[in-house]
Amino acid sequence: MENFDYHRPAKLAEAEKIISKKKEGVLMSGGMTLIPTMKQGLATPSDVVDLSGLGNSGIKVQKTKVTIKAGTTHAEVAKNGELKKAIPALAALAGEIGDPQVRHRGTLGGSIANNDPAADYPAALIALDATVITNKRKIAADKFFKGMFETALRRGEIVTAVDFPIPEKAGYAKFPNPASRYAIVGVFVADHGKSVRVGVTGAGPGVFRQKAMERALAKNFSAAAVAGIATSADDLNEDMHASADYRAHLVGVMAGRAIKAAK
Amino acid sequence: DPDSGQLITGSFMDYCMPRADDLPSYDLGFTETSCPSNPLGIKGCGEAGAIAAPPAVINAITDAIGTEDIAMPATPQVVWNALQANAKQAAE
Numbered sequence: 001m002e003n004f005d006y007h008r009p010a011k012l013a014e015a016e017k018i019i020s021k022k023k024e025g026v027l028m029s030g031g032m033t034l035i036p037t038m039k040q041g042l043a044t045p046s047d048v049v050d051l052s053g054l055g056n057s058g059i060k061v062q063k064t065k066v067t068i069k070a071g072t073t074h075a076e077v078a079k080n081g082e083l084k085k086a087i088p089a090l091a092a093l094a095g096e097i098g099d100p101q102v103r104h105r106g107t108l109g110g111s112i113a114n115n116d117p118a119a120d121y122p123a124a125l126i127a128l129d130a131t132v133i134t135n136k137r138k139i140a141a142d143k144f145f146k147g148m149f150e151t152a153l154r155r156g157e158i159v160t161a162v163d164f165p166i167p168e169k170a171g172y173a174k175f176p177n178p179a180s181r182y183a184i185v186g187v188f189v190a191d192h193g194k195s196v197r198v199g200v201t202g203a204g205p206g207v208f209r210q211k212a213m214e215r216a217l218a219k220n221f222s223a224a225a226v227a228g229i230a231t232s233a234d235d236l237n238e239d240m241h242a243s244a245d246y247r248a249h250l251v252g253v254m255a256g257r258a259i260k261a262a263k
Numbered sequence: 264d265p266d267s268g269q270l271i272t273g274s275f276m277d278y279c280m281p282r283a284d285d286l287p288s289y290d291l292g293f294t295e296t297s298c299p300s301n302p303l304g305i306k307g308c309g310e311a312g313a314i315a316a317p318p319a320v321i322n323a324i325t326d327a328i329g330t331e332d333i334a335m336p337a338t339p340q341v342v343w344n345a346l347q348a349n350a351k352q353a354a355e
Binding site: 175177178179180240241242246 | 344
């Protein structure tokens with residue numbers, strides 16, 4: 001790891017000032033991606049701005065939406081009683097991220113700002129039609145995730161919270177990498193009454209919606225409705241754990257499981 | 264990677280270190296046969312676990328699928344490929 005200057009501002013305005021001034025600096029939330037990346041020498045920022053000093057964490061459940069602050073850890077999301085009643089699939093998703101050590105450091109804001117193609121949260125934000133709130137504006141999930149490790153965030157823009165509309169029911173199923181437990185394929189299905197949204201992570205370079213499944217599920221929300229729907233293997237990821245063809249197959253299997261588990 | 268010799272399980276992100284929750288429960292049994300070729304009757308046994316268990320598992324898989332062609336590691340991808348190949352053969 002190379003030398004860097006460490007900052008832990010207590011106020012958002014301070015964090016904004018530092019990150020705007022230090023062009024080679026990076027923001028850190030839980031550090032569960034940044035720190036290993038720095039240890040491997042793959043990132044050498046001049047400054048690290050630790051956002052944990054902002055105390056920006058918490059979950060608020062209202063009648064039609066849940067607001068989760070960016071600094072909330074996966075462990076907090078997983079065990080929150082009110083969230084488990086409002087959107088159980090979201091709490092369950094957080095409870096399966098990585099392992100206990102990772103869950104007690106990793107945060108929602110950090111995860112989505114990083115946009116790892118195998119992360120779980122992006123599938124949930126897409127399927128739940130969430131809104132990302134930053135220090136500058138609000139961004140719909142459909143517009144937030146742009147590609148592998150790329151988001152709509154601009155330099156100096158910091159995620160402060162995410163709004164999740166509460167669906168009628170939702171489910172998540174993932175086929176994990178046996179070593180890292182990241183999603184080889186993860187499918188989040190959410191029934192919003194008038195429409196259904198299906199978010200797929202892990203399979204491609206970034207999270208995407210399976211629109212054919214959405215249309216079928218809007219007419220009939222059941223695993224049978226999507227049983228015959230194939231996902232194209234074109235442009236899907238290939239690695240030692242799964243080929244593009246196998247990933248395409250897994251999208252169907254995980255969608256079926258997510259639908260059966262939806263509540 | 265057979266072409267370059269590059270180690271592709273370069274970190275624990277890809278090399279699956281078994282954890283406590285990967286292990287099933289099992290009962291322990293003991294059997295003792297002294298080795299005749301030395302006065303202590305002992306033998307190195309570091310690889311004993313690798314002699315019986317892998318063939319048992321791979322045999323179970325080949326029996327279930329009906330193919331002899333399964334190379335270790337029998338990852339989900341490998342098993343799925345074998346099932347697809349079998350289904351194709353059965354169809355022809």
